[in-house]
Structure formats: structure tokens, C-alpha cells
Amino acid sequence: MPKPSAEPSFPTVICTVDVVLMTLKDDALHVVLLTRKNAPFAGAPALPGGYIHAQEDRTAWDAAARVLRDKTGIVSPYLEQLATYSGADRDPRGWSASIVYYALISEELLPEGREGLLLAPVAALPALPFDHGEIVALAVERVRSKSQYSSLPVYLCGERMTLPRLQAVYEAVLGEPINKVSFRRKIDELGMLEPIEGELTSGAAHRPAQMYRLRESYRRALSVVPRGINS
Amino acid sequence: MPKPSAEPSFPTVICTVDVVLMTLKDDALHVVLLTRKNAPFAGAPALPGGYIHAQEDRTAWDAAARVLRDKTGIVSPYLEQLATYSGADRDPRGWSASIVYYALISEELLPEGREGLLLAPVAALPALPFDHGEIVALAVERVRSKSQYSSLPVYLCGERMTLPRLQAVYEAVLGEPINKVSFRRKIDELGMLEPIEGELTSGAAHRPAQMYRLRESYRRALSVVPRGINS
Structure with missing residues (x-):
């Protein structure tokens, strides 16, 4: 059977990926932007993005990971699809569809x-x-809503963290204080952390605290609980 | 300035839309399928879908609404983006990206x-x-999770409904019984219904019940509450 061809009579849709990579800096969410080298909008800061390379990328996820790596040098452990933005008017080059991914990263890994x-x-x-402004707004909303009931904010921490630090990270993302007791219970329930044996923080100001790291199985997949962190 | 052209050196990505349209039949969720007329998979039941027509569709949402209308005769009041499925292997015609939408409809409108x-x-x-099997599974999961805290299931009802009927619809979607008192409270909180003046059901078996309809402002947008229907 001959391979059926794609309908040739329609103008091509430009297919791209964009990545909303967020980090915590001074306990406030920030997004990673890249100064555009090429037209349109050369010189403007924008989300890292690029064309899908059909001969090279197996999926749009692969394209997003490649674009992020090649354009920013960042390898994110976690990239999740946000939404696809499409239409005749969003890109001066023509009808375009951009499959958007988002990710969180620790500032120290930038x-x-x-x-x-x-x-x-x-x-x-x-x-x-x-x-891109609208895209970032949706990504922030998604991160906040997903952080209510999942391990997502852990990607904002470095490899090692204390529970007080992780709570501060959740609070920074959610924009509200969290009760310590219910936070600890949720973190137990999420089960994504393991103590690092023998490692305690040292510091003059505080009692030494146990250091934790993310369990292997949650480095690329979220842990999720049915009820919110703060409920 | 000359209009910058899309990079011509990459093989084209086939850009399509697919629609997961669900309804309740005998109080069980069903999905609308269409027998494929063309290769590949001619003769197989599949999700209604088609190419984006860049010269005709303003956005992928428009393409999904057009495809649904033209291929099934159905005009859905509500179409929401589910996710984009993409890759080199999912379609024998080549590297493809399908932007998938989902919708709910009352069986009587089919x-x-x-x-x-x-x-x-x-x-x-x-x-x-x-x-398409994987796509339907994700759509069902999304509908169940969104029905926990929104007016989404109301689109499964006809134009007029009683509260006991709406509760039965929520229960059918969620697959679990809902406490009547907390259901009524959530429906009040969602505020998407208005009583139809002077209209009561009549029937031998039950007390007459007030008939309701969806408020104008919620015919194309969901009402959402912060805590779940069943919590």
C-alpha cells in the first residue's frame, strides 16, 4: 500500500515548542528568559523556544528538552506539557502552533x-x-495549583534540603503560610523524600536539622496526594 | 522588512485536531466515535479529527469546533483543550502533532x-x-478530576434539570455517591443554575421537583469552587 501523504493543499502550520522554566530567587518565582537572536522580535527577551525538528525529535517533549539544553545549557529533570497556543495571529511568520512545556529548577543549577x-x-x-506573557501567567497558575497537592516544588530545591527549607519553598510558591504540622503530614504522605543518613545542617542560629533528598523514583515523576497540602 | 519565512529545511509536522466528546448513556460515560472513511485505519472507529485548515481556522479551537460540526453534526457549547499528542510514530503519515479537545454533551442533543x-x-x-485509546483515558481522568470542583457535568444534562437528576449525573461521572446536603451546598456555591419559574416536574412516583436551567453566563465557561464537591 502506498504511504498516504499529508494533505498538500493546506498552508503549512509552523510547529514549535516553548519552555517556561521557573526558579525561586529571593523566595520569589522567576522565569528564565532568553534574548532573541533572530527575527521576529530580535533583541527582545522571550521564552526559550524553537522549531520541532521532525528528523531529530521523537516527540514534542524531546524537542522541548533539546531546545532548552541547546539554547540555555539547562537539562531539566522534569518537563511537563502546559498547553498548546495556536492561531493565525500569534506569530508574524504565519499560522503557528506552539506546544508549551513548563519546568522548575533550583537556582543553583542555572x-x-x-x-x-x-x-x-x-x-x-x-x-x-x-x-508569551499570557503563557507565563498560565504556567504560574498551573504551578501554584499543582503545588497544592503534589511534590512539584521540590524541584525548586537543590539536591539536599531540610524540611523547614522545603516548607519555605512551598510557602513562596503558594504565596501563603502553611501550618507546620499539616505540612509535615502531607510530606510524609507524598513520600518523595528520604533522609540522608548522618547528615545534619550545622549553623549557629538553629538546632541542627536533618537533611533530605528526593527519592530516585520521584526525580522524573511527581508524587500526588488527593487533598491539598494546606487543607 | 521582508517577512521572515518558516525554516524550510525541516520536514513538515502534520498538524491535526481530535475531539473527545463524551456523553452519559444509561448513567455511564460514553465517548462519541466515528468510523474512519479514509486511510490510515479506514473502517475503524476513532475520535473525530482532522487537519487544521490554516486558511480557514483562526485557532486550533476553531479547527476542533469545525471538525466536530462537519463530521458529526454536533455543535458543542464547551470545548476545552486536553493536551497535544505528538511524535514520529503515532501516525503512519509522518511526524504529527494532534491538539486534542474534549467536551461533554447531553445524550438528547446527539x-x-x-x-x-x-x-x-x-x-x-x-x-x-x-x-486514541490513551487519549480517551486521559480525557476521562480529566473530566472526573474537574467534576470534583466545577460545573462541568452540567453539560451532560439537557437544557432543564432537577437537582436530584444533576446529583445523579455527578455521581455517575465521579463513580461514587455524594452526600445530598454537601452537594446542594456546592451547587449553591457554584451558582451556575437558576430555577425556571413555575416549572415543576410532575410524576406519580415522586414529589414534584423544581426545574433548573444553566445561567447564561455559564453556558460557555465553567464555574469552579476551591474545594471539592464531595469534600
Whole structure:
């Protein structure tokens, strides 16, 4: 049977991926932006993105991971699909569909001094080209809502963390204080952490606290509980 | 400035939309399938779908609404993006990205006797081509989770409904009984219904019940509450 061909009579849809990579800086959510090198909007800060390379990427997820790695040097352990933005008007190059992914990363894993890379606080974004402003707003909403009942914010921490630090990270993302007792219970329930044997923080100001790390099985998949962290 | 062209060196990505349209039949969720007329998989039941027509559709949402209308005769009041399925292997025609939408509809609004249209229970789906089986599973999960805290199931009812009927619809979708008192409270909180003045059901078996309809403002947008219907 001959391979059926794609309908050739329709104008091509430009198929791209964009990545909303967020981090915590000074306990406020920031998004990683990249100064665009090419038209349209050359010189403007925008989400890292690019064309799907059909001969190279197995899936759009692969394309997003490749674009992020090649354009920012960042390998994210976790990339989740946010939504697809599409239409005739969003890109001056033509009818386009961008499959958008989001990810969280610890600030200490960001490459330092990489040309064109900047961090913008999500609460005070610069004007962004295309519909990137709207995309970032949806990503922030998704992260906040998903953080209510999952291990997602753990990706904002480094490899090792204390429970007080993790609670501060959850509080920064959710924008509200969390009761310590119910937080500890939820973290137990989520079960994504394991204590690092023999490792305690040392510091003059506080009692030493146990250090934890993310269990292997949750490095690329979320742990989820049915009821919210703060309920 | 010349209009920058899309990078021409990459093989085209086939850009399509698919729609998971669900209804309640005998109080069980069913999905609307359509017998495929063309290769690949001609003759197999599959989700209604088709190419994006860049010259005609303003957005992928428009493409989904058009495909649904043209292929099934159904105009859905509510179509929400589910996810995009993409990759080199999912369609024998080539690297493809399908932007998937889902919708709920009352069984009484389905066209009768339309050729090729069939209803399959989501709990006992036939084998579906492409990744349509996986897509339906995600859509069912999304509907169940969204029904916990929104007005979504109301689209499964006809234009007029009683509260006991609406509760039965929520219970059918969620697959669990709901406490009547907390259900009534959540429905009040959701605020998407208005009583139809002077209209009561009549029937021998039950006390007459007030008839309600969906408020105008919620015909195309969900009402959402922060805590679940059944909590």
C-alpha cells in the first residue's frame, strides 16, 4: 500500500515548542528568559523556544528538552506539557502552533553568566513578544495549583534540603503560610523524600536539622496526594 | 522588512485536531466515535479529527469546533483543550502533532442515526487506532478530576434539570455517591443554575421537583469552587 501523504493543499502550520522554566530567587518565582537572536522580535527577551525538528525529535517533549539544553545549557529533570497556543495571529511568520512545556529548577543549577539569559520575576514581567506573557501567567497558575497537592516544588530545591527549607519553598510558591504540622503530614504522605543518613545542617542560629533528598523514583515523576497540602 | 519565512529545511509536522466528546448513556460515560472513511485505519472507529485548515481556522479551537460540526453534526457549547499528542510514530503519515479537545454533551442533543457515528462506553472501549485509546483515558481522568470542583457535568444534562437528576449525573461521572446536603451546598456555591419559574416536574412516583436551567453566563465557561464537591 502506498504511504498516504499529508494533505498538500493546506498552508503549512509552523510547529514549535516553548519552555517556561521557573526558579525561586529571593523566595520569589522567576522565569528564565532568553534574548532573541533572530527575527521576529530580535533583541527582545522571550521564552526559550524553537522549531520541532521532525528528523531529530521523537516527540514534542524531546524537542522541548533539546531546545532548552541547546539554547540555555539547562537539562531539566522534569518537563511537563502546559498547553498548546495556536492561531493565525500569534506569530508574524504565519499560522503557528506552539506546544508549551513548563519546568522548575533550583537556582543553583542555572548556568552563570550565560549570554542573553535573564531571570524575570513573574510578579513584574517585562513586556514579552508573541503571547508569551499570557503563557507565563498560565504556567504560574498551573504551578501554584499543582503545588497544592503534589511534590512539584521540590524541584525548586537543590539536591539536599531540610524540611523547614522545603516548607519555605512551598510557602513562596503558594504565596501563603502553611501550618507546620499539616505540612509535615502531607510530606510524609507524598513520600518523595528520604533522609540522608548522618547528615545534619550545622549553623549557629538553629538546632541542627536533618537533611533530605528526593527519592530516585520521584526525580522524573511527581508524587500526588488527593487533598491539598494546606487543607 | 521582508517577512521572515518558516525554516524550510525541516520536514513538515502534520498538524491535526481530535475531539473527545463524551456523553452519559444509561448513567455511564460514553465517548462519541466515528468510523474512519479514509486511510490510515479506514473502517475503524476513532475520535473525530482532522487537519487544521490554516486558511480557514483562526485557532486550533476553531479547527476542533469545525471538525466536530462537519463530521458529526454536533455543535458543542464547551470545548476545552486536553493536551497535544505528538511524535514520529503515532501516525503512519509522518511526524504529527494532534491538539486534542474534549467536551461533554447531553445524550438528547446527539444526532440520531447519523452514519458512522457510534457511542462506546469508556469502561469498555474497542481497540482504537493511533494513540486514541490513551487519549480517551486521559480525557476521562480529566473530566472526573474537574467534576470534583466545577460545573462541568452540567453539560451532560439537557437544557432543564432537577437537582436530584444533576446529583445523579455527578455521581455517575465521579463513580461514587455524594452526600445530598454537601452537594446542594456546592451547587449553591457554584451558582451556575437558576430555577425556571413555575416549572415543576410532575410524576406519580415522586414529589414534584423544581426545574433548573444553566445561567447564561455559564453556558460557555465553567464555574469552579476551591474545594471539592464531595469534600
